[in-house]
Amino acid sequence: MSGPIETSIVGYKERPLKYPDLDSMRQLRNSGRELLGTFLYATEKRDGSNMTIWMRVSENGYIRFPQISSRNTTYECRTCRKVFGNKEEHITTTGHTDLIYDVAAPELTTQVLSSKSWGTTIDRGNRKAQGIVKMLLDNPTWVIFAESIPAGVGPTRIEPKHKKQDLVIFDIWEGGRFFSYNYMYQQCYHYRIPVVKLIGQGTFESMDALGLWVKDALAYSKRHRREGVVIKAYGVEVQVFVKEKIDMPERPKFVHSSNKNPQLPPLPDSEIYGAIDKVLADYGMDFLRDKRQAMPKVAEYVQYECKKHLCSLPKGSPLYSFYMTYLAAKQA
Numbered sequence: 001m002s003g004p005i006e007t008s009i010v011g012y013k014e015r016p017l018k019y020p021d022l023d024s025m026r027q028l029r030n031s032g033r034e035l036l037g038t039f040l041y042a043t044e045k046r047d048g049s050n051m052t053i054w055m056r057v058s059e060n061g062y063i064r065f066p067q068i069s070s071r072n073t074t075y076e077c078r079t080c081r082k083v084f085g086n087k088e089e090h091i092t093t094t095g096h097t098d099l100i101y102d103v104a105a106p107e108l109t110t111q112v113l114s115s116k117s118w119g120t121t122i123d124r125g126n127r128k129a130q131g132i133v134k135m136l137l138d139n140p141t142w143v144i145f146a147e148s149i150p151a152g153v154g155p156t157r158i159e160p161k162h163k164k165q166d167l168v169i170f171d172i173w174e175g176g177r178f179f180s181y182n183y184m185y186q187q188c189y190h191y192r193i194p195v196v197k198l199i200g201q202g203t204f205e206s207m208d209a210l211g212l213w214v215k216d217a218l219a220y221s222k223r224h225r226r227e228g229v230v231i232k233a234y235g236v237e238v239q240v241f242v243k244e245k246i247d248m249p250e251r252p253k254f255v256h257s258s259n260k261n262p263q264l265p266p267l268p269d270s271e272i273y274g275a276i277d278k279v280l281a282d283y284g285m286d287f288l289r290d291k292r293q294a295m296p297k298v299a300e301y302v303q304y305e306c307k308k309h310l311c312s313l314p315k316g317s318p319l320y321s322f323y324m325t326y327l328a329a330k331q332a
């Protein structure tokens with residue numbers, strides 16, 4: 001039987017993992033107590049789209065190429081050249097079956113490809129090949145998680161405007177584990193790829209001490225116009241990652257009115273924009289521009305964030321105006 005030699009196949013046919021969905025500490029089963037006694041890192045949370053970049057092996061096993069995926073599983077149809085989330089629905093409604101799995105929306109792919117840190121694989125004079133493509137060619141079993149930060153304003157509008165689009169790595173995974181911050185930093189340095197900044201590190205014995213440390217990290221984030229912090233425990237059997245955001249209320253306030261519905265704090269604007277950005281990531285710009293299609297999805301995604309953060313929809317601010325502001329910023 002002819003075919004590739006099994007041992008020469010390095011990379012994956014399918015995306016090996018999705019980045020864990022990050023909750024805040026208080027949403028952990030033991031409200032953060034699971035983080036006590038283990039070594040923690042706090043890194044800045046950058047404002048962009050969460051991309052997964054990995055080395056994919058073609059069906060016949062001969063060709064490896066870097067695959068750019070976004071947070072959810074999406075498909076590209078080779079017949080109509082569209083990216084969508086639901087494979088079965090697309091096949092039954094169009095009869096198209098020539099689908100490519102796990103392709104990010106074209107707008108996000110274009111963003112990623114235009115980033116300086118995407119890099120080059122060609123040595124020019126004394127400039128050595130560098131960047132994400134080179135990193136993956138040298139290390140095809142790594143799975144790179146990077147924030148794609150758009151030129152101009154980002155989805156949450158917390159960071160100052162950026163002159164250029166870029167990619168910033170926040171995690172690398174291999175063989176069932178994420179790299180420690182220090183090891184990831186060294187690798188990014190070697191390939192000249194930006195990496196999220198380390199804000200703090202340490203081990204904590206009490207929730208009070210941990211709480212103060214998080215508070216300091218959030219104050220730092222606010223001063224430096226970052227969305228928040230991601231706290232990571234790498235050195236444990238089950239790696240725990242959580243995120244804390246600067247504009248989320250410290251505790252949801254349940255105010256009971258006549259023992260009926262709890263009154264929840266409003267969802268911050270940045271979360272609404274974040275939800276719209278996820279619709280773009282999952283369905284693409286064509287879908288998002290069509291308001292009859294897009295608005296129900298936007299509402300669904302915002303509702304999901306409300307539920308997740310124990311917040312309510314802000315009163316008197318129709319989603320449509322957020323949607324229009326988001327689109328206007330994208331076209332600027």
Ligand SMILES: [Zn+2]
Nearest residue numbers: 077079080096
């Ligand atoms: Zn199609």
